[in-house]
Amino acid sequence: MDYRELVSRHIKKYPAASVFENEPMSSHTSLKIGGRAAAFFEPSSVGELADLLAELEKSGLRYIILGRGSNVLFADGELSLAVVSSCGLNEITAEGDIISAGAGAPLSKIAAAALANSLTGFETLAGIPGTLGGAVFMNAGAYGGEIKDVCESVTVYENGEIREYGAKDCAFSYRHSVFEDKNAVIISARLKLSAGDAGEIKEKMRELGERRRDKQPLEYPSAGSTFKRPQGDFAARLIEAAGLKGRTNGGAQVSEKHAGFLINRGGASFEDFAGLMETVRKEVYDYSGIMLEPEVRIVK
Ligand SMILES: Cc1cc2nc3c(=O)[nH]c(=O)nc-3n(C[C@H](O)[C@H](O)[C@H](O)COP(=O)(O)OP(=O)(O)OC[C@H]3O[C@@H](n4cnc5c(N)ncnc54)[C@H](O)[C@@H]3O)c2cc1C
Known part of the structure; x- marks a missing residue:
C-alpha cells in the first residue's frame, strides 16, 4: 500500500474525515518550516484514530503523531510519511478536582478550564503553546512546574490496544517520559488539580504570561x-x-x-x-x- 491508497481507503471508511495529501508542514508548526507530508490526517474520534493507526501499522508506512507542532523541526521538500494530528481529539471535562482531556487539547484551554473551575496546579503550564499529548510525551514544564506534577493517568494506543498508564508507569523525568521510548500514541490524560482561589489562579497566570512576553x-x-x-x-x-x-x-x-x-x-x-x-x-x-x-x- 502507498500513501495515496491509504488516504482513499480512509476516506471510504470515514467520508467526512479531515485528510490532505502533500500537506505543507510549515503550516502546522510554530517554526513555520517544513516540506510537504505525503498524507495528513486529523481524526475526530478515538475510533477513527485507532482504525487509522492499525492500518498504518499493517501497511508498514512511516508515520508520526503531531500535536500543535510547537516542538518539531521538519525537513524541507517531499516528506515520505503520514502525519497524524491529535488536534481533533480536544474535549476537556472537569469533575471535582480532576480534568480529563483529549491529547489534542491545547494547554491554554486546559488552563482556562482549570480557572473556570477554580482549580489550581496548572498555572505554570498555561503559557506553553502545545497540546496535552505533546506535553505528556516530553514532560513539558515551566516556572518550576511540570506536567508530571498533575498527571494522574494517561490513555494510549499501543500495539493495537488501548491501555492506561498510571503516573508512576510514565517514568517522567526532565523533558522525558516513557512514551518517547515506546511506539505509543497518547489519546487522553487525567489531571489531578486542587481547589483554589479563582482570583489568585488568574493573577498567577497573568504574571507568568507577562514574564514570557518580557523574556521570550x-x-x-x-x-x-x-x-x-x-x-x-x-x-x-x-x-x-x-x-x-x-x-x-x-x-x-x-x-x-x-x-x-x-x-x-x-x-x-x-x-x-x-x-x-x-x-x-x-x-x-x-x-x-x-x-x-x-x-x-x-x-x-
Ligand atoms: C514560544 C514557545 C514557548 C515554549 N515554551 C515551553 C516551555 O515553557 N516549556 C516546555 O516544556 N516547552 C515549551 N515549548 C515547546 C513546546 O510547546 C512543548 O514541547 C509542547 O509540549 C509540545 O507540544 P505539541 O503539541 O506542540 O507537540 P508537537 O510539537 O506537535 O510534538 C512534539 C513531540 O511529541 C510527540 N507527540 C505529540 N503529541 C503526541 C501524542 N498524542 N502521542 C504521542 N506522541 C505525541 C510528537 O510526535 C513529537 O515527537 C515552547 C514552544 C514555543 C514555540
Whole structure:
C-alpha cells in the first residue's frame, strides 16, 4: 500500500474525515518550516484514530503523531510519511478536582478550564503553546512546574490496544517520559488539580504570561527553547557566553532577546535552522566542553 491508497481507503471508511495529501508542514508548526507530508490526517474520534493507526501499522508506512507542532523541526521538500494530528481529539471535562482531556487539547484551554473551575496546579503550564499529548510525551514544564506534577493517568494506543498508564508507569523525568521510548500514541490524560482561589489562579497566570512576553521572542516563529537544560547550567547562558547571541544562518538566528531560542527571522529553511543548531552545539562545546542536547524533535 502507498500513501495515496491509504488516504482513499480512509476516506471510504470515514467520508467526512479531515485528510490532505502533500500537506505543507510549515503550516502546522510554530517554526513555520517544513516540506510537504505525503498524507495528513486529523481524526475526530478515538475510533477513527485507532482504525487509522492499525492500518498504518499493517501497511508498514512511516508515520508520526503531531500535536500543535510547537516542538518539531521538519525537513524541507517531499516528506515520505503520514502525519497524524491529535488536534481533533480536544474535549476537556472537569469533575471535582480532576480534568480529563483529549491529547489534542491545547494547554491554554486546559488552563482556562482549570480557572473556570477554580482549580489550581496548572498555572505554570498555561503559557506553553502545545497540546496535552505533546506535553505528556516530553514532560513539558515551566516556572518550576511540570506536567508530571498533575498527571494522574494517561490513555494510549499501543500495539493495537488501548491501555492506561498510571503516573508512576510514565517514568517522567526532565523533558522525558516513557512514551518517547515506546511506539505509543497518547489519546487522553487525567489531571489531578486542587481547589483554589479563582482570583489568585488568574493573577498567577497573568504574571507568568507577562514574564514570557518580557523574556521570550514571541514575535518570531520558534520552537521555544531549542536545547535541553544541561546539568547544573542553562543552555541560554552557555550560548550567550560562547558569543553566539544574534548569530544568523540564512533566515535562522540565535535570538537577541533570549539566546536559548533559535528563531525563524523569515523564510528560514530546514538547512538554515538545523545548520545553526549544529554551529551552536559545536561552539558551545568548544567553549565549555558541554554538548547541548536538542529539545526540538527533528523529522526528516
Ligand atoms: C514560544 C514557545 C514557548 C515554549 N515554551 C515551553 C516551555 O515553557 N516549556 C516546555 O516544556 N516547552 C515549551 N515549548 C515547546 C513546546 O510547546 C512543548 O514541547 C509542547 O509540549 C509540545 O507540544 P505539541 O503539541 O506542540 O507537540 P508537537 O510539537 O506537535 O510534538 C512534539 C513531540 O511529541 C510527540 N507527540 C505529540 N503529541 C503526541 C501524542 N498524542 N502521542 C504521542 N506522541 C505525541 C510528537 O510526535 C513529537 O515527537 C515552547 C514552544 C514555543 C514555540
